[in-house]
């Protein structure tokens with residue numbers, strides 16, 4: 001199994017509207033504007049005094065899957081959580097540098113972090129549907145937070161999100177069942193549906209498959225490829241095969257023995273990182289010499 | 292296959308296993324005894340309550356007002372209604388304050404103000420009910436300032452207030468604990484959808500913790516429903532039927548107290564019957580509430 005074969009053909013061009021319609025979106029996907037890129041400029045993240053991620057700069061391409069890989073504790077989760085300003089929920093947490101999304105610095109003055117999070121969805125390591133809510137209500141939760149009250153609109157958007165999350169066929173008769181009454185893989189797709197129901201531009205995923213069995217993992221991976229047509233996907237994984245299978249770009253991070261903070265070692269097209277790494281540390285990692 | 296070294300190890304582990312099994316049995320025995328010591332008295336209380344309480348039960352007990360002392364028959368209708376009103380009013384006053392305090396402590400209380408309030412509540416939980424009764428007595432009943440119409444005399448309102456003060460620390464503490472049990476991953480999921488903090492608390496955290504909070508309210512309810520001391524010099528008691536919260540009001544615990552110490556056999560019988568009614572009512576309310584909310588107990592880690 002070589003990486004070049006398993007890497008899906010890269011597809012950065014946004015699909016024409018016809019394709020989007022074919023994806024079963026009953027609600028028109030209003031994404032005719034130029035796709036949203038993310039640009040990290042010298043991003044450092046702290047927990048109190050502790051520097052966890054140091055000086056990361058990278059441009060993330062729109063409508064593609066970007067994977068963050070690296071050994072445990074190198075700051076992947078910390079970095080991805082700076083992109084939707086979730087990092088600041090940790091006590092004493094702080095971010096330096098800027099992250100430009102759609103031309104706007106999300107760390108700029110006057111930016112409402114809640115609004116940032118509405119446009120940048122997130123899927124977590126462990127599936128976390130709201131236990132008191134039904135499947136449908138889980139998907140509708142973000143829409144209700146946005147103030148959407150119309151029953152028919154909610155119903156349509158729930159259906160559309162569940163279809164795009166490849167879950168509709170499995171749950172369409174059980175929409176009233178509790179969101180935690182389905183399998184782990186289904187719960188994770190439910191969380192993906194919940195994240196995309198609010199029509200974000202970007203979806204962040206922090207090791208979305210690490211709590212799932214291999215079959216459920218493959219389903220999520222397929223889904224990530226599908227979603228990349230409409231969304232910009234950034235995912236953390238410590239499974240290199242997974243990075244090779246799903247991502248277009250790969251960023252390799254490593255903790256620097258000097259400052260004990262995570263640094264970006266190498267970033268580029270996935271096929272380059274896996275077949276022709278420039279940095280010897282990347283090569284050591286992908287060839288399994290550590291990590 | 293087994294080498295000499297191996298069999299020595301096996302013998303050693305066998306001895307270890309025997310000892311462990313012995314200790315295990317011993318500890319199990321100790322715990323069984325502890326359970327028996329705890330359960331047997333409870334069983335006797337319930338048995339006694341049924342044995343002594345059932346003979347006094349009659350329709351009259353529920354529908355009639357008390358006779359003048361010494362005249363057999365009559366009921367405790369006024370005390371039943373009075374307890375219902377005062378406990379209900381205490382819940383109305385106490386639960387919002389307690390739940391609000393619990394929310395504040397769990398969501399915004401990881402600082403010095405929080406620690407102070409937490410300490411204050413601990414102290415409050417330890418104050419004897421008679422002292423709280425005395426406090427409300429001097430605050431409301433003996434207060435001749437005329438600031439509020441309920442001041443200056445014994446009132447059902449003063450009784451309800453005393454009960455509410457007893458209720459708040461119990462419910463506030465349990466509410467905080469239950470909210471803190473809600474996994475962080477659920478809060479994060481909500482934040483990640485762009486929900487602000489207060490909305491996350493109201494829409495996600497509170498509903499998830501609701502079964503636990505309700506259990507706490509039930510605990511508080513059973514605590515105040517049987518409370519006599521806090522009512523003695525607040526609501527005082529009333530020989531007649533009254534629903535006026537600005538007047539003295541009767542209550543079941545106070546009437547049990549009076550009848551149990553009184554000279555008449557029919558009073559003793561009615562006191563037992565009232566005790567049975569009290570316990571049965573609390574049991575029924577707990578069961579109904581559990582049936583309504585119990586299926587939603589979903590707090591997981």
Ligand SMILES: Nc1ncnc2c1ncn2[C@@H]1O[C@H](COP(=O)(O)OP(=O)(O)O)[C@@H](O)[C@H]1O
Nearest residue numbers: 047050052071072073074075076077078079090
């Ligand atoms: N809430 C936190 N408080 C303090 N330090 C943290 C916290 N979360 C993570 N860290 C530290 O930050 C570093 C990076 O962690 P993380 O981003 O979770 O790594 P990864 O996701 O790559 O395994 C680690 O050294 C970790 O101990």
Ligand SMILES: [Mg+2]
Nearest residue numbers: 076077078206
């Ligand atoms: Mg991580």
